[in-house]
Amino acid sequence: MAAHDRPFVRYEERLNRVLCYIYENLDEELSLDRLSDIACMSRYHWHRVFRAMTDETLSNAVRRLRLLKAANALVEGDAPVRTVAEQVGYKNLASFSRAFKLAHGVSPNEFRAQGTQINNFLKVNPIGDDIYPITVKDLKGVQAAGVPHIGPYRKIGGAFKTLGGALMANSLMDNVGELFVIYHDPPEARPESELRSHVAISTLPGFPDQLNGLEYFDVVGGKYAVLEHKGPYPTLKAAYEWLYGHWLPGSGLEPRHAPALEVYIDDPKTTPSIDLRTEIRLPLV
Incomplete structure (x- = not known):
């Protein structure tokens, strides 16, 4: 070959x-x-x-x-x-x-x-085993509403609380679909104080067109690589590294010009951390 x-x-x-x-x-x-x-x-x-x-x-x-x-x-x-x-x-x-x-x-x-020259131009991590289940799917676009967060991603918890409070106060829990985060800036690509993200939900029929404190936007549908992660949220970092460092380079596929979504399948209040399921959805061309 x-x-x-x-x-x-x-x-x-x-x-x-x-x-x-x-x-x-x-x-x-x-x-x-x-x-x-x-x-x-x-x-x-x-x-x-x-x-x-x-x-x-x-x-x-x-x-x-x-x-x-x-x-x-x-x-x-x-x-x-x-x-x-x-x-x-x-x-x-x-x-x-x-x-x-x-x-x-x-x-x-x-x-x-x-008098010694140096040649240490590129070191590439080897391709690892397929340690995370991953499938390529065609997903429908959704309308979303969320709370913006600017600052270190590790401090995004406040945006989760703000979104949850707005939904509870307006009795909207039956009108929301998936809960997810969009990280608009790659980590380490800009100062932590300037990193942008959204904690958001997909809206279902009956969700108001406007709600104070929330920003509305569309998540475009299309082809996505969907990685299934099971375990505590801090271990998601390893999943991202495997997805971008091993699976994507070996897949022959190209990422689309849109940020990935981190979708939370289980409620951490009722699910043991070892059983928490999270999907990383990488948009593809």
Whole structure:
């Protein structure tokens, strides 16, 4: 089978394309949107794919490649250390020297004296076993109503309470469908204080068209990869990493430009945490 016919290899090629672009453009603004364009993948998913496949965030990759390029420049040329630092985006020599020693174990001058080049461009996590049940389904679109949350995702509990309080106060529990969260920003893609999400429900007939405190929006239907997770909510992180780092690259499928949904099947008040079922629904092209 040719390399271009193997899905996982195609995703590796995307990783290398992005890393090469970073390496050649370290003096430019390397935003998530720009790097997603280079990868030819939606910004909603590229950061998660990169993080899961390489065990490295994009920001850490940029920093590592800056110091990799600096290390090779020190060996290949005779430019002053300060000049090399500036060429890879470090304006302060002291901060460059600290970061360099932390990454390579010796100071820039000591590294130059050793005269050893570095080649550690890409490390890809291996494909794991199929440890989560996953199916590809065509799902109908729904109208949703929810409470926005801006800030660290670990503090989203307040939005759950606000939504539940609004539904109870207006006797609407019989007019709601599924409870879910939409995380609009990939984790670690922006400062935690700016992360955006919604805790929401799908609405059923009889749900009011307007309700103070809630935002209304549509969840588009179409093809979804539906991963079934069973267990405590904190273990969902491993499921996301497996979905984006192993299943998606090996599937040959492309994520759609829309965020994933985290859908809660069971009520945590009446279900033991070990039995809680959650679906991660990844929109596909």
